[in-house]
Each structure stands twice: as C-alpha cells, then as structure tokens.
Amino acid sequence: MNAALAVARREFRSFFISPIAYIVLGGFLLLAGWLYFSTLFLAGQASLRGFFSVAPVLFVVLVPAITMRAVAEERKSGTLELLLTFPMDDWQITFGKFLASLGMVSVALVCTLPYAFSVAALTGPGPAFDWGPVFAGYFGLLLLASSFIGMGLWGSALSKNQIVGFIFGLVLCFAFYFVDKFAPLLPDALGQVVEFLSVDYHFENIARGVIDTRDLVFYLSLTALGLLMTARTIQSTRL
C-alpha cells in the first residue's frame, strides 16, 4: 500500500512539471466556465446544473488527457522496468497511477469551486442557495472521473505512445458517455440496457441528489474493470 502511495505521490508531482498539465487544466476551466456562465444568466437560476450538464462531456477529453502519459511515458523512458523490479504487485503500480490521476481531476474540480461560491453569492433574497445538489454533483463527477481514469489508464498502458493512449481512452470514454443518447429511438428493453451502460445517465441520477447503490455499483465496477485491464496490460510486459 505504501508503495502504491509512493508511486502516486511521484506521479502527482510530475504532473506539475510538464506544461501539458497546465494547458489541459486551463483548457478545461476555460471551456467549463464559458459554457456554464454563458447559459447561467439566460436561465436565471442560481444552481450549478448548467456546469454539471457540461462537465461529463468535458471529462471525456480531460481525463484521457490526464491519464495518457501515466504508463506510456514510463514505457517510453524505460522506467517501467524499474517499477516492475520494485517489490510491489502490478495492481499497486496501477492503483498508484489511479490515485495520482484522481488527485489531478480533484485539482481541476477544486478550481471550479469558485463557480459555486459566486453563484451562491448571487442568489437573491428568499430561499437560500441549495448546497445539496452541489455536493452530490461533485461526488458524482469524482465517480464518473474514476471510471474514465480506469479506461484512460488502460489506453495509456497499451503502448509507449501517449497519443495512442489518449485516443484509445477518449474513444472508450466517449462510447460510455454517448451510448444512451439514442435511447429514445430504441425499443424499450434495449433502451434500458444502453441507459444502464451510460456514465451520463448514472451521473444525472446522482447529480439530482439521489445516491443510489445501483449507480455506485456501476461506477465502482466500471472503475475496477478499467484498472484490472490496466494491471493485466502492465503484467503482460513481463511475458
């Protein structure tokens, strides 16, 4: 466990050394802020609903951009071999990478907290700003990000090329985001299946403030599956 934490700490620090992290974070904040505030005043509602509706699709790009170098860079520079000879299991390497990426996503989310504060301050007299959906929304975003990180890390583990990892992660994340968008056009039974597979559908449930075990189980299993594939892919390096 300590070994995984050491891997996570190193990985997390290394994000801030490369300019890519700042570009990715800046891009995310710029887009999120613009998309959110451009509709906020039109809607005239003091809530973060607008932000939570664009965040998942932004995460489709943000998360693979964060995870793309995680394993690919180690493979390219040869340090993966060092990691493989340290006394830890492959899942510890994977979990360390996961924690670091989740930490990075958290940094991005913390940077969006001013939206909540400023909107809370803008709330007119009368009913107080409702913080419940905000907490639920951020919690949901972390879960959604976890499942994306699993897929992104798998992409990153597949080759030593970061771009390949990015595209692989992007396609997977997008698939899980997009899968229910045609649900209304499909027969009912099939529609329900695609809805259940959609990360966005479960996120909407949570963002509404309803924390259902089914949604938790969905995200946790999807995350576990991604990390399992990542660990298996790292393990296959030993063959």
Add this chain to the structure above:
Amino acid sequence: MPSSMIRIEGLTKHYGPTQAVKGLTFEVPRGQVVGFLGPNGAGKSTTMRILAGSLNPTGGKAFVGDVNVVEDPVGARKLIGYLPESNPLYDEMMVVEYLRFVADVRAVPRDVRAARIKSAVERCGLTGVISKDINQLSRGYRQRVGLAAAILHEPDLLILDEPTAGLDPNQIVEIRNLIKDLGKEKTVILSTHILSEVQSTCSRVLIINEGRLVADDTPERLTAGADGSGEIALVLGHRHGQALDAAAVRASLSAMAGVTAVEVTEGEGAGTLGFRVRHGADDVRRTLFETAVKNDWVLLELKRTQVSLEDTFRKLTDTRRAA
C-alpha cells in the same frame, strides 16, 4: 542461511518463436563478484531481468537466496538491487527526490531513510549533486544515481546490466572501483562487453552464447592457455643494417624446437620485420635469442602475449566456427 545467492536451474525464456535462453543452469555463492559475458543477443539481459523480476521465465527455476522468483516475486525483489541496461531514471526529479521515492517504494523504514540515503549518496560520490535535476547530470553521475538507488535498501544481491556502457574511460574506472568496493560485502553479478572489466573486477566469469552457458571459470584460468602454450611477438632487425628476408627468417624461426606456427606481421620501418611466434608447452625465448645471435639478427622487441580473454571469448562464442 543458504550458501548460494543465485541458483538457476534449466532456465528457458521464449519470445514468441525465438528462444533467448535455452536451459541455463548455474549457481553463484554469496559474496562472489561474477562477470556475465556474451555477445549481443546471447541472453545476458534476459537472464538478469528474470532474476530482477521484470520478466517471467518460460521454464526452469530461478532462486534468489532461497526465494523462488516465480512463486514469490515480491519477496525475491526485496533482496535485489538492480541497475537496468540503459539506467532509466525519472529525469525531471532531483537526485535526492528520486532516492527518497525509491526508498519509499522499497519500504525503507522512515526512521532510517535519511541515514540510508546519506550513506548511499556518500558512497556513490553524489554529495555535490543531490539537489540537481537528474536530466542535468552527466552519464557518469547518472550511473552513480542508478547505483545509489540500487543499494538504498541494502540488498544482498546486486544485478548490474552493463554498468559501464557509454561512459568515458575516467568514468569507467570510477564506476569500476565503486563496484569493486560494493563487491566486498555483497554478491554482484554484472554483465559487460568490456573484457578487461571482468579481469579487473570479477572473481568468476560466466560466458553465455545463444542462451547457453559455454564457460564458467576464473578470469585467470580463462586467460592462461591451460596447457602453458602461448604466443610471442617479435620485432627483428639485421645487425649490420641489411634488409631481412621475411621468408628466410620465417623458415629459421619455424625450424626452432617447440614452435608451432610463425606469422609475419608489420615491422617498425626500414629493414625490420615483425613476427608472431606461437609455441607449445615449452618456453622458447632462450632458443629464440640464440637463433637471433646465430643469424646476426637484432632483437628489437620480444614480448610474451597472453592468450587474452578476447581470444577465449571469441573462440567460445564464434558459432560459425563451432558449426
């Protein structure tokens, strides 16, 4: 405590259809410094990686101490310090950060961490550079960082894959001395192309070729022709400055008792001739001198050349000749 540090039994490793290691068996007792020799692609790195834990063997057994590297990989890796072939490091980290990271991953207890890092840094001569970024370091210093990281957790066994590759002659000497020093208390297995390195640092040589062990002996025994035969390099001139006739000289040299072969080589300019005289078990230097006097030759040079490790190596690993 088991007497052997490394035990490898019938080790095989296939990469798809290619067999990198074909049934390797050897044992290294504690405290030995072993040189691992072989041409490129002989299976040196593969064997070392299997021992270090970054590769799984296809078949056979490998033990570090008494820990089987397949059955308890994490336990085996705890006993090992490993310096991979290209010495990959996290370039963006400071030396001291990197060493802290390795100490944490290797579960060096927090209360001794600082002391261990300090002693590794001093030992490897890194004191002046600990707060430099690794990517600013020269190759020699990078190699020292790799070595320092490999000894932080005080492993019993050091596996060094080509530790002096790509270094300049001064750096090579420094790293070699460091390895010699480490070899006083640890078991070391190092691979190299540089044969003189083996002679200067190792007490035992393993030569492998095409995935098989072809020699296992001390450097001294591998270099001395086991039967006492050898070679003498000669440069001859004429006493009165006349030109020498190569064919005639060669004939009289060949006629000497004990000489098995004579080869003409480059002389040292006008009127001189060079020869390489191979001889059997008997020393022929005295007869050589007498022959020279008798023929009015001047001995400008007479040098006994040992059968070099290079020759032994080439003989053992030249597959075309063996085939």
